[in-house]
Amino acid sequence: MCYMREFRIFVAVYEERSFSAAAKRENATQSAISQRIRKLEEVLAVRLFNRTSQRVEPTPAGTTYYEYAIQLLDKYNEANVALQRYRGVEGIVNVGIPPWMSRHVVPNILSRFMDEHPNVVVNVTDGNSVLLCEMVSRGELSLAVIAASDLREEDKTLAVSEGVLVSRGPGRPWGVGRIQRDPADLAGIRLIVPKRGQPYRTVVDSFLELHAVRPKQVLELDSVFGTLGLVAKGDWHTILPAFVLAADPDQELYNVQTLMEPPHFRLSCVTSANGDTAACRSFMRMLEGELSRITLNALPLSRPLLSI
Template sequence: MDLSALRIFKAVAEEGSVTQAALRLHRVQSNVSARLTQLEESLGVALFHRAGRRLLISAEGERLLDYAGRLLALAGEAEASVRGEQTPSGVLRIGAMETTAAARLPRLLAAFHRDHPQVELQLETGPTDELLQAVLQHRLDLALVAAPVGHAELAQQEVFDEELVLLTDAGHAPVATPQDVAKRTLLVFRAGCAYRRRLEAWFAEADVGIARVCEFGTFEAILGCVAAGMGVALMPREVLRQRGLADSIACHTLPARTARVKTVLVWRADVLRQPARQAFAASLLA
């Protein structure tokens, strides 16, 4: 089992397709298929279940994927250490919450790209829970998520302090308690979103039932539906400030235990040396 085979296996597992993995790795499809078959034969297990053109990872494949991520990360760290590389380079896979990516990252990423042109940035957005799992499974090098983070395998540093506000349409009456919006629909990101959990906890603490929940994939869709009067949402005040939506959306201040949240940068604690990651972390605190 060599590192090249593990890279191919990992790409296929993440893409769910030999064709997409071949495109990502800049290899011909037949080569990827052959190497994957050789790996399965050498291990004596099926790493995937074939479902038409899709490949569904097996239980054995899931176990190998965790080891593959760790082995490939360790190999990259060892190579950089032996070569004495200090200049950040290569691919840096960054995860971020939707709102963080929109409100905090554009200028930071542009500045980082200007200062470190040898680093290829890849950005993926999603809920906090999904991003944490992606870092743990070596699919992301680091991620910006909502605190608190309780994984011993992850190192973390605080980078932003956000104030979350309740959003309603501009004509809504002032909101002081969950009772004031008890009959309104909650407009939220999918399960795993830390901000969604805070909003649901605000209702639960007041013993107020939630009338209805609608899930969205983007914050722009949520903002549009809030402005149209469809329901209420919870988001960082910074998102609203940058977009100048005061004429169509009202912000309502919440208690500090609900409103104040820190955004932290997380990465695997066992990946000790990765110049690109370290440079990015430093840029967030500059």
């Protein structure tokens, strides 16, 4: 059987027309080169070179073999270059995210991440923060981005955002003539809030209690998409983090108003025991970069807290 080493030695002898020159080129001894060529000729059952005291001349068979050998070596080198991209980060990333991020954030980075890390498998699960935390604790997710009303010591804060009052549009571009609403104005509105037990519900309830505000009517709905759909079609309002609206390509459908003494919402990252891998860290760096871009778009209503 002939290996790449034999092909390289054969090509060196053919091009140098000398065993000694080929030996120098291949960092080998002249006798080793001569033995390799002799063994190759035995395997192929054909003479490749005519030896003289002065030179080594290829036979017609040797010339034909050379034409194929250099093509094979070129393909071998191309294959090695192609495999370089698979020799970096590898593994599996099981990531959990809020549903709004599955539409507006993750698609912006997923293709780029897979191109840069083709040997990494990414599995994305969307769900509410309570469910995602449970999945992390069971080891079903490597990491999860969650809404947070309080922060455990081991959690990492990704972004903090002021809450904004959202009603039916048309809206204005971010930062253009936004009206600041007094919390007392919320007493006469119909307000959509997350279900009890969800972190952002705690934030909204604390804000309403602080300002002694009781909305005209309250509807509990966990879906951000469902909430915005109702807001866009009727006289319902909601309070959302500014970064959620800044990431929404349909933000012109809504009227977004800032609030005096607004509530503050936080995104944090929780990880499981299997989340401390190179693949997970690489994915989080890219996700943090995208969140940073979004939160900067929502400034001064939100700010990134990232170290990337």
